[in-house]
Amino acid sequence: MKAAVITFPGSNCDMDMYHALESFDVDVDLLDDQASDLSAYDAIFIPGGFSYGDYLRSGAVAKFSPAMDAVKVAAENGQLVVGICNGFQILTEAGLLPGQLLVNEQPGFICDEVNLVVENPDSNFTNTMSKGDVLKVPIAHGEGNYVTDEVTLKELEDNHQVIFRYQENVNGSMNKIAGITNKAGNVYGMMPHPERAVDALTGNDSGRAFFESLLHAVDQKARA
Amino acid sequence: MSTQQTNPMANEPSPDMIAEKRIYADWGLTDHEYDLIVDHLGRRPNYTEAGIFSGMWSEHCSYKKSKPALRKFWSKNERVLQGPGEGAGILDIGDGQAVVFKAESHNHPSFVEPYEGAATGVGGILRDIFSMGAQPIAVLDSLRFGQLDNAKTRQIVDGVIAGIAGYGNAIGIPNLGGEIAFDESYAGNPLVNVMSVGLVNQNEMKVGQAKGSGNTIIYVGAKTGRDGINGASFASAEFSSTEESDRSAVQVGDPFLEKLVMDATIDAIKKYGKSIIGIQDMGAAGLLSSSSEMASKAGTGIELNLDLVPQREAALTPYELMLSESQERMLLVVQKGEEQPVIDLFEKAGLDAVAVGTVTDDGRYRLNFHGETVADVDIDFLTNAPEPKLAQEEPARLKEASASQYQPNVADANQVLLDLLAQPTIASKASLFRHFDSQVRADTVVKPGGDAGVTRIRGTKKALAMTTDVNSRYAYLNPFVGGQMAVTEAASNLVTTGALPIGMTDCLNFGSPDNPEVYYELHQSVEGITDMAKRLNTPVISGNVSLYNETDNKAILPTAMVGMVGLIADNKNITRAEFQNDGDQVYLVGTIGDTFNGSEIQKMQTGEIAGQLADFDVDAAQANQDFVLQAIDAGLVTSAHDLSEGGLGVALAEATFPNDFGLQADFAGTTAQLFAEVPGRFVLSVPSKQATAFEQKMTETKAVVAKLGQVTKDTVIAIQTKDGQVTVDQKAAKASYQNAIPQLMAE
Numbered sequence: 001m002k003a004a005v006i007t008f009p010g011s012n013c014d015m016d017m018y019h020a021l022e023s024f025d026v027d028v029d030l031l032d033d034q035a036s037d038l039s040a041y042d043a044i045f046i047p048g049g050f051s052y053g054d055y056l057r058s059g060a061v062a063k064f065s066p067a068m069d070a071v072k073v074a075a076e077n078g079q080l081v082v083g084i085c086n087g088f089q090i091l092t093e094a095g096l097l098p099g100q101l102l103v104n105e106q107p108g109f110i111c112d113e114v115n116l117v118v119e120n121p122d123s124n125f126t127n128t129m130s131k132g133d134v135l136k137v138p139i140a141h142g143e144g145n146y147v148t149d150e151v152t153l154k155e156l157e158d159n160h161q162v163i164f165r166y167q168e169n170v171n172g173s174m175n176k177i178a179g180i181t182n183k184a185g186n187v188y189g190m191m192p193h194p195e196r197a198v199d200a201l202t203g204n205d206s207g208r209a210f211f212e213s214l215l216h217a218v219d220q221k222a223r224a
Numbered sequence: 225m226s227t228q229q230t231n232p233m234a235n236e237p238s239p240d241m242i243a244e245k246r247i248y249a250d251w252g253l254t255d256h257e258y259d260l261i262v263d264h265l266g267r268r269p270n271y272t273e274a275g276i277f278s279g280m281w282s283e284h285c286s287y288k289k290s291k292p293a294l295r296k297f298w299s300k301n302e303r304v305l306q307g308p309g310e311g312a313g314i315l316d317i318g319d320g321q322a323v324v325f326k327a328e329s330h331n332h333p334s335f336v337e338p339y340e341g342a343a344t345g346v347g348g349i350l351r352d353i354f355s356m357g358a359q360p361i362a363v364l365d366s367l368r369f370g371q372l373d374n375a376k377t378r379q380i381v382d383g384v385i386a387g388i389a390g391y392g393n394a395i396g397i398p399n400l401g402g403e404i405a406f407d408e409s410y411a412g413n414p415l416v417n418v419m420s421v422g423l424v425n426q427n428e429m430k431v432g433q434a435k436g437s438g439n440t441i442i443y444v445g446a447k448t449g450r451d452g453i454n455g456a457s458f459a460s461a462e463f464s465s466t467e468e469s470d471r472s473a474v475q476v477g478d479p480f481l482e483k484l485v486m487d488a489t490i491d492a493i494k495k496y497g498k499s500i501i502g503i504q505d506m507g508a509a510g511l512l513s514s515s516s517e518m519a520s521k522a523g524t525g526i527e528l529n530l531d532l533v534p535q536r537e538a539a540l541t542p543y544e545l546m547l548s549e550s551q552e553r554m555l556l557v558v559q560k561g562e563e564q565p566v567i568d569l570f571e572k573a574g575l576d577a578v579a580v581g582t583v584t585d586d587g588r589y590r591l592n593f594h595g596e597t598v599a600d601v602d603i604d605f606l607t608n609a610p611e612p613k614l615a616q617e618e619p620a621r622l623k624e625a626s627a628s629q630y631q632p633n634v635a636d637a638n639q640v641l642l643d644l645l646a647q648p649t650i651a652s653k654a655s656l657f658r659h660f661d662s663q664v665r666a667d668t669v670v671k672p673g674g675d676a677g678v679t680r681i682r683g684t685k686k687a688l689a690m691t692t693d694v695n696s697r698y699a700y701l702n703p704f705v706g707g708q709m710a711v712t713e714a715a716s717n718l719v720t721t722g723a724l725p726i727g728m729t730d731c732l733n734f735g736s737p738d739n740p741e742v743y744y745e746l747h748q749s750v751e752g753i754t755d756m757a758k759r760l761n762t763p764v765i766s767g768n769v770s771l772y773n774e775t776d777n778k779a780i781l782p783t784a785m786v787g788m789v790g791l792i793a794d795n796k797n798i799t800r801a802e803f804q805n806d807g808d809q810v811y812l813v814g815t816i817g818d819t820f821n822g823s824e825i826q827k828m829q830t831g832e833i834a835g836q837l838a839d840f841d842v843d844a845a846q847a848n849q850d851f852v853l854q855a856i857d858a859g860l861v862t863s864a865h866d867l868s869e870g871g872l873g874v875a876l877a878e879a880t881f882p883n884d885f886g887l888q889a890d891f892a893g894t895t896a897q898l899f900a901e902v903p904g905r906f907v908l909s910v911p912s913k914q915a916t917a918f919e920q921k922m923t924e925t926k927a928v929v930a931k932l933g934q935v936t937k938d939t940v941i942a943i944q945t946k947d948g949q950v951t952v953d954q955k956a957a958k959a960s961y962q963n964a965i966p967q968l969m970a971e
């Protein structure tokens with residue numbers, strides 16, 4: 001698999017994602033916000049951090065970068081696009097995923113490990129898991145409170161676009177939503193950080209299942 | 225509206241006015257110091273010159289009053305690659321790698337503007353680390369506040385926590401720990417001490433020196449504005465409750481810009497390390513101190529053209545340009561003729577990078593502005609403030625202190641334990657530090673909440689443990705022993721993770737050194753730290769001094785904070801503080817006597833701390849630490865926790881909390897001694913099948929090790945003592961420990 005990690009000025013989880021992918025022997029390129037052609041990549045990762053400082057709304061500036069134009073093209077081409085934390089915020093700002101991430105219900109940044117429940121085990125990101133499986137994954141955000149309008153929320157649920165829910169609602173998200181895909185299933189965003197949980201030495205490797213699923217999906221696609 | 229260009233300096237007082245109205249005194253210069261300057265120059269200094277002397281001769285920049293104490297620190301051993309005097313100290317950790325660290329205080333600004341004060345404290349210490357060429361890998365903070373029943377204190381706590389989170393989380397350097405304690409002496413003078421640790425390849429280390437006449441001074445990063453003007457002088461004065469604090473002397477931080485500066489600086493050193501002669505961050509007294517110190521260290525001179533300094537406000541005067549403490553700025557000295565690639569790299573990152581001056585060989589500090597020379601002084605004179613001789617006097621309370629130890633009331637020992645667990649200094653701080661990103665960079669092995677934070681070094685089997693510590697109540701009762709105990713406690717924290725302590729930094733937080741009793745405490749604390757540092761082979765490689773922490777002539781407790789780093793050679797030995805398995809055997813390493821003066825239980829039951837601190841057997845503490853490390857290295861230990869505030873009773877309870885175990889223990893001492901405090905004691909858990917091997921080791925050590933009992937899957941913490949027992953529900957104890965701070969903060 002060939003992957004790209006896009007580093008915006010202010011991204012700070014780019015190297016974590018890079019190292020996580022490397023630990024699965026993925027061929028990874030680090031690209032910057034000027035990247036214009038992403039056609040060579042099976043999967044494109046938008047990492048966590050504070051893109052352009054995020055002094056406005058999180059992700060609100062990043063969506064205007066050339067790289068995001070290229071990401072839109074890749075998404076339309078059916079390549080996998082994954083946004084983690086700030087990446088999720090950027091994807092919603094860019095309109096590639098529905099809804100928005102507001103300030104946590106209890107305002108303030110939270111760093112913790114939380115249980116995620118697998119809602120849809122058939123996605124590109126959960127295909128090695130079963131419905132109801134629980135993964136303990138790190139979170140680190142101040143704006144992770146997922147909201148959308150009622151029609152969209154119903155659509156998300158009806159189309160099985162909700163991939164993970166929080167076991168306990170840490171940030172006030174509607175329907176405890178932790179991660180969603182677009183309708184086509186190739187664009188995915190989540191607030192938790194699976195890339196921080198890939199090595200047993202750090203006390204948590206439960207994020208590996210996420211990457212294994214993604215690799216499996218790419219592999220299946222290549223065979224198809 | 226007039227369009228006429230006026231000289232911003234036109235309204236500045238003349239040299240004669242400065243003398244006659246003693247304007248220099250408002251900036252902290254004494255009459256004697258002013259006279260020395262006049263004598264040296266052979267004339268009265270102009271406004272710019274008087275200003276730069278006031279900045280450089282402030283205690284914050286010159287350490288003129290603390291230097292006699294600082295010279296007592298021990299700073300050399302086989303690992304030390306860089307000792308005090310640079311942005312940060314550096315220790316060899318093998319494989320061509322080195323660890324870089326320093327702690328710094330941001331106390332005064334954090335009282336006036338808690339958010340920005342704390343945020344820029346993080347920013348400042350990070351620049352110290354990456355100015356050495358190192359990648360920062362961790363931040364720790366040692367915080368002291370007044371009691372939480374005070375609304376102003378709660379507001380300061382909220383602001384400081386949010387400020388550290390706001391800056392540290394955005395820049396993406398994990399917060400690996402530290403400690404938070406509360407005492408009313410800090411109500412008007414909270415302490416915000418921030419430590420940062422970095423990693424560098426030894427062949428990429430840099431120092432802040434302006435070598436080589438003709439080389440170019442390059443200004444990098446944020447533009448200069450009017451924030452924090454003469455903040456160094458502000459930080460060198462005490463507060464008064466009747467005077468408005470000086471808000472304009474507090475800087476404003478921009479972590480996004482700092483991240484750009486950090487990444488670009490590290491990148492520039494990797495790519496153009498040969499061209500970059502020296503780097504220093506612009507901290508206290510900004511452009512002034514960074515440029516003059518770099519030249520002073522190299523024995524050169526400096527000439528700056530202030531018209532070239534990037535500015536974000538109009539009509540800045542030379543005084544303002546030199547003394548502004550605008551954040552996120554660095555000064556580089558680059559080999560003449562090799563500037564362009566370095567400038568290009570910073571500009572590509574969206575940063576200002578401007579040649580603003582040159583290194584000279586005449587030892588002068590010369591500033592040009594609008595075609596005029598506005599300052600021309602000798603650099604050695606400027607950077608070596610006269611050191612006043614200050615008196616020391618042992619405080620009366622120490623001379624008169626009673627030798628007898630406080631005898632706690634433990635009639636209801638169960639309640640005593642529950643109450644101690646809810647004391648703010650002991651209770652869980654998770655509700656505060658959960659706002660800090662402790663896992664970014666994905667290298668964190670032991671997160672905050674244990675005895676020390678641990679981060680792995682990617683690509684090696686090594687890991688680094690780090691901690692900060694001081695119990696200022698012990699130092700209040702005996703500053704020398706308090707210093708020894710702070711070092712012992714920090715080293716104990718590291719040892720519990722399996723790390724060998726290798727070196728330390730410090731923040732010396734005290735009241736006014738002009739008070740002979742405070743000055744005595746400062747010297748004694750340093751001597752106590754040095755004594756223990758030598759014994760443990762942990763040199764002091766960097767540090768910081770914060771004096772004048774007093775309001776209305778009432779000083780804080782003497783708080784010589786120690787930040788320490790330990791090396792773990794093989795990450796398979798990393799050990800945690802909490803019990804891991806039902807059935808593991810629990811041992812106590814070290815002896816416990818009636819040491820209650822200065823303890824949490826004395827404070828809780830009497831409302832004060834008093835009496836003499838009990839004798840402290842440093843050899844025993846060291847033997848205990850050695851034993852713990854050997855047992856961990858031998859792979860016999862599943863958890864290790866050191867005893868600190870609240871003693872053995874609290875340590876045992878804490879070890880049950882994270883994984884929800886019970887405990888069945890027999891303690892040979894008294895019930896009261898469960899709450900005695902003395903550093904360098906440990907609780908270890910050992911798997912049953914390793915117990916024989918462990919007990920064999922017990923016979924081979926000078927340390928006194930005794931079996932206490934075992935970890936259970938019950939929900940009870942039960943400790944039999946010589947004269948009674950403590951039996952508490954584990955869930956009730958944990959609730960007491962976890963809920964205390966959130967409840968107090970919610971009031």
